[in-house]
Amino acid sequence: MSSIRQEGKDKIIFVTKEDHETPSSAEFVEEDPNDPYEEQGLILPSGEINWNCPCLGGMASGPCGTEFKEAFSCFHYSKEEVKGSDCLEQFRTMQECLQRYPELYPKEDDAPSSQTSEESASEEPSGANTAAGFEKDYDPTRPNSESSADS
16 A cells, blocks of 8 residues: 655655555646746747747856846847857846856856966966957857856
């Protein structure tokens, strides 16, 4: 005979060998496309940006969330021939914010590596993390996995 126990929001069901031998009577619930908790992807059916998408790596929240949303929105809705070329100021503002929180948004150069700190310091020119360098390398459609691990 199985037993059921409720722990907070979780329901724990212990089953016996006999329970496993009988066919399941479970019914699957069809997914609701309007359920706000269902994974919808980056772009919602309405065409709006899904700020809760895990693909954004948590960038839409945190101390630079507003700056990220403004830059990403500008890029997403950009109609320019070179998509996002009209968004440089928003990306510069976001980069400035990211630089104020290096512990939350480390540069790729800051990631632990096999180099010693003296080696990396001698190889990195001053001002290597400029806004222009960020804009050149930044792809807002690619999730930032380093940031999501730290948020």
